[in-house]
Amino acid sequence: MRKPALSGFIAASLCLSSPAHAWGPIGHRITGAIADENLSGLARARVRLLLGNEDLAQAATWPDDMRSAPDPFWQKTASPWHYVTVKGDDYQTSDAPPAGDAVTALAHFSAVLRDPKASPDEQRMALRFVVHIVGDLHQPLHAGAGDDRGGNTVSVSWFGKPTNLHSIWDSALIEQRGLSYSEYAHWLSRAITPQEVIAWNQTDPNVWIHESVALRKTIYPTDPALSWDYAYQHRGEVDQRLEQAGVRIAATLNRIFESAPPPRP
Template sequence: LADIAIWADKVRRNRKHENRWHYTNVKEGEWTYVISRDCPKRNCVIEKIKEFSSVLTNVELPLKRRKVALKYLVHFVGDVHQPLHLGNLKDRGGGKIRLTYLGKNVTLHYLWDGGMIDWKKGSLLKYAAHLNAQVQDLEKSKWLHFKVNDWADESRSLALKYAYPLENNELSKTYISKGREILDQRMVQAGIRLADLLNQLLKTEN
């Protein structure tokens, strides 16, 4: 699954209409996702997760199409857990907010897309071990009670509470530390929920 996690990002370079599938921009000041307001054409990340879930479970469809649906699901479940993929419509999920980080001019969206993760922990495997060590079984069980709209509302809340509040568009050590903590947890939640989703979708074939 790790090998196909970035597939959806690669193919959208030549499929511009798919760009909007990766996020859901919400009207500024709104705290929850409302389909009629935020995704009336059902072409946002939340509705695409639902759509490709249906494709994956439809055994009447060609296997090739269902495999493609799986690739999208792996990526989109991760996307919906990134707070600024439920960012403000006005600033395109932080894409229009520019900051200086480690001497580089970057966007706020870039930071929350992983730009501020502390990769000094070593290899990806070591980083994964670091994430797993932080999770308690009780937390895992609690997280599985939520569905895709809830995941989106969690991200929206984190965006408004933590991602957007910046003093003079400057990044403090506290902001970066809290941001890393949030991203660590969201990645763990995404992985656990993806595994559970796939187990639920494919259990009828076992």
């Protein structure tokens, strides 16, 4: 990894605590699997060059998997890159911490994928982060207001077991369906219409964040005892955010690789 390329991000993140992962492993794999089905021919070839037999469902969880690594890069530097703070209705760059956030990291790693001087290892890491971050920004509690760590400090119960609201949206609502990631992704992919692919072909993260903030404002429960009623109320919203994330991961990669120079021989 070329450290100078990341120098703009290595800052005062030592005092920041990050929320739990956005979407659990199943959710991220779903978004990656949907993205795989929506890649252009060029983007698919470029992804294959970088990842080999690793598909986007596998790549999507890698930045979370690496958060257990002891290296300070993973423990401190990269921690803020999974979420944004949005104090109003729309993202403001002034709300980003000095160490960066998901939006600044996405811009950085997108640039690495376009950089003909970047090494294959740097671009491989950048690709995995782009896939992951786009998914993160579609989880409504990863566009938090900055007052409850994205719902991590909001105590609730899920079918009688104590947990927090962030965990409900990361994993519980998805796992409650009882599907593998491939089954879930197949169900959702079949439901996405051509009209929706066209409408969701939006690569501006500010649009995704605005949607997440609007949804975030509707998901805080009045009764902390959550079960079937809460799952029924928000199931369609979870499904749509997973679908949109998958379509937009592909749209982002399609756009990046359309403007990227050919890879080095």
